[in-house]
Amino acid sequence: MNINKKVSLLFIIIFIFSFVLISFIVKSRVVNIESIEEKITINNVKKVQSILNNYYEKVENISYEYSTHDLLLNYIKNNDTQSLNSFFINKPDFMKKLNLSYFILLDENKKPLISKYYDLSSEEQMAVPEELFSFLNKTSFDELFITSKDRYITLNFEKVLFSFEKVLVNNEVSGYVFTGRAINSSFLTKISDTIGDYASLVSNYEVDDFDKISFENDVIEYKIKVQDDEKLFYYLKFYDVLEKENFYIRFQNSRDVYNNMIVELKYILFLFLAMFFLTMIVFFIFINKLFVNRINYIANIVKKVSLNETLKYQLRVSYDDEISYLIRKINEMFRVINAQQDLTLKKERDFLQSVLDTQQNIIIITDGKEIQSVNRKFKEIFFNTDNFLENIALIDNKTKANFMAVAKRYNNKDMPAKFKLIDDQEMYFTFQVSKLDIRKYLICMNDVSTLNHKINHLTFKATTDELTSVYNKATITNYAKRWLEDKDFSMIIFDIDFFKKINDTYGHYVGDCILKELSILISKEISKDDILGRFGGEEFLLLIDDTSSVNIIKIANRVRKVVEREIFEIDEHKISVTISMGCTVCIYDEKFETVYKRADEALYEAKKTGRNKVVFY
Secondary structure, three states, X not given: OOHHHHHHHHHHHHHHHHHHHHHHHHHHHHHHHHHHXXXXXXXXXXXXXXXXXXXXXXXXHHHHHHHOXXXXXXXXXXXXXXXXXXXXXXXXXXXXXXXXXXXXXXXXXXXXXXXXXXXXXXXXXXXXXXXXXXXXXXXXXXXXXXXXXXXXXXXOOEEEEEEEEEEEEOOEEEEEEEEEEEOOHHHHHHHHHHHOOEEEEEOOXXXXXXXXXXXXXXXXXXXXXXXXXXXXXXXXEEEEOOOOEEEEEEEEEEOHHHHHHHHHHHHHHHHHHHHHHHHHHHHHHHHHHHHOOHHHHHHHHHHHHHHHOOOOOOOOOOOOOHHHHHHHHHHHHHHHHHHHHHHHHHHHHHHHHHHHHOOOOEXXXXXXXXXXEEOHHHHHHHOXXXXXXXXXXXXXXXXXXXXXXXXXXXXOOOOOEXXXXXXXXXXXXXXXEEEOOOXXXXXXXXXXXXXXXXXHHHXXXXXXXXXXOOEOHHHHHHHHHHHHOOOOEEEEEEEEOOHHHHHHHHOHHHHHHHHHHHXXXXXXXXXXXXXXXXXXXXXXXXXXXXXXXXXXXXXXXXHHHHHHHOEEEEOOEEEEOOEEEEEEEEOOOOOHHHHHHHHHXXXXXXXXXXXXXXXXX
């Protein structure tokens, strides 16, 4: 074993030892970072519970204040609904100011005297669902307060944090006060803004072994789930006393602290490796200058000639002695043999070039880094080979790609690659890649531009809705499924309100014209990266490359308002329409049917609660 190998072995041992040591330190630091991350998450869990407790305390205080109001006590005791209505008519905005969704006064038999439901999102007064009165009649007052956690109920598809208070007159029950605050999207947004993590309601969660902590006289049940290096989810478990089942609030947290620390650790490791290799190179140069003699140098050159089967080497002559004389004679021998080989190779290359020039397809011989030969057809189309392997513009993805990678990717595929030439002419090629030897490839390109233009025309007709010129149902569905396999995004389902009435009143021709003009109008309002398709009838599907619920709701409302302001003039008719929209965020690897159902339920909620509105699930 020569000295170079011994020095190399020493450096390898030092490197392995250092790497193991740093790996142990890095692993320890990662564990500490994860512990810090868990503490931060638990702190956020406590913040969320504190927010909910504050809201419950507020709702409870409101219930108590109205249950002890002297004037109301008299009205409730006498079942004086007329006076109660007069009392609250003078306070039309009291629910908005109190931030309440439900306010109900009941008599001693739990019959409603005053019942109000205020949608805080749309600021509309609505009817209280009958299921609430049925539930209150079937449930005793004491059953609702077995534990402090039984404070949630499902009404109008929303989870409601509620308080139920007795109205006592002379220590006798004369009625009840029910107040509630809906845990809707605006409520969750406030929580998200407070703790900095995105919040959403989840109806079920497959994991049962939740962790528990005590906080403010409550036992919080939570579960932390690490999705990947970028995302962390944690869940809070709650109990719905109406549906008698658990529900959950899910929070999404970006792992910035974790990732920043990991980046710092990687940077330290990189610096160590860089310094190690730099030291090794300097040391090797020093060793070579002092210990490696010219005989070893000659031996290495001879080995390279043998291994690489080439004579394109020139030995350096440092001194004028017998070894230098031997080096000169070796160089002279290399030149003579190489000249003979070059002459033979030239004759073979000339013959090969004449054969290639007779081919009608484009022929390229390359080692993947440089082009060795091309035929005449190549030069007729591409003119020259300068930077050809590195400077190929693929129109398919509008990015430059290495030509060798493109050729291998499209090798023996029916789908052609699209190129843009120097004169901006678009051409399509198919490829056949053959390996000539260990280093060389023969690439055959077939020009299929004319055929591909015909195929693209037929493809456009197959993927586009004939009436509206946007994507048809099959195409928009395929786009959604492909996006779900690749990334997170958002989906909006919308349709035209009372569209059947338009068809019945003005005829189907007018309805078709409205669908067509509506598609053009909305296409102008969305980003070029977003995808619009007609899902059937008057229903459309819109895919948006954004996962912010705030942004999606803003986009949907902007589109909704543009449609609302537009007047469609068709056959002397001036028609205004509105649309209802259901929105949802689609998570990577979800099933299309799942996200579509969620968005469709949001659309159903929008139509059910008044139409011409946006609902986000």
